[in-house]
Amino acid sequence: MTPAWVGGDITSRATCVLAPNPGAMTLEGTNTWVLMEPGSAQCVVVDPGPLDEQHLQRVLDLVALRGARVVLTLLTHAHLDHAESAGRFGELTGAPVRAIGAGHAGLGDGDRLTVDGLDLAVVATPGHTGDSLSFLLAAENALLTGDTILGRGTAVVMWPDGELSAYLRSLQRIEAMTGSGEVTQILPGHGPTVPDAAGVVRYYLDHRSERLEQVRAVVAVRGGDVDAVVETVYADVPRELWPVARLSVLAQLDYLRTHP
Ligand SMILES: [Zn+2]
Secondary structure: OOOOOOEEEOOOOEEEEEOOOOEOOOEOOEEEEEEOOOOOOEEEEEOOOOOOHHHHHHHHHHHHHOOOEEEEEEOOOOOHHHHOOHHHHHHHHOOOEEEOOOOOEEOOOOOEEEEOOEEEEEEEOOOOOOOOEEEEEHHHOEEEEEOOOOOOOOOOOOOOOOOHHHHHHHHHHHHHHHHOOOOOEEEEOEOOOEOOHHHHHHHHHHHHHHHHHHHHHHHHHHOOOHHHHHHHHOOOOOHHHHHHHHHHHHHHHHHHHHOO
8 A cells, every 4th residue: 555645845945835725626635836946045835725724834834944935826726625725824924916807916828937046937828727827847857736636536527617628738738748758747736746758648648539539439329318327427426426427427528419
């Protein structure tokens, strides 16, 4: 059995502080990433996580221990397990919070962010949600993927905000980045880091097309009834996840309607 994921120092530039919100959807909890160039006095925090003062304090303590301060906070997307504390963290740090939408200073695909020698590139990866972003830490060939790719299991397309066609395009884009060697490791929003980025993105694409074929087969026999599809195709998934699986099924039915 693999040891439980607890976060910690992952690369020379990336440290994960695990938020105390474990669950079926959040795995061991949300990964709050602290990124800084070695020897720098400024850092970037990605996804401060749920509104939990002790968690935020642990992040600030870690940063203080390194003689640094937070100068920028980024959000991979607006779901509460990643972004609920963004306003409070902004108050505590005085640093701007950037994301797509929700009143934050906007980010867009291809934006470059430089903080005291640390270089990040914004990669728009819609699909899980419309506002999902990934961040490329080129110096480590690492991609911070939020909920687009998780450290274990597979991600969910939160239809109708999330869309399967967009999600597949995002996965293909990440696959191309692994093919070129630009990305070799995934630092996900939940669960352990993935050292084999190419393998995991291939698995995600295979899993998606497998599920899609299963949905197509059920629809052919039983019609497009959402619950019938969930019961059949997601029979292997714990029942507590069926409400979320239902959103993925709706995303797949929508995709099949537009890609017959
Ligand atoms: Zn999440």
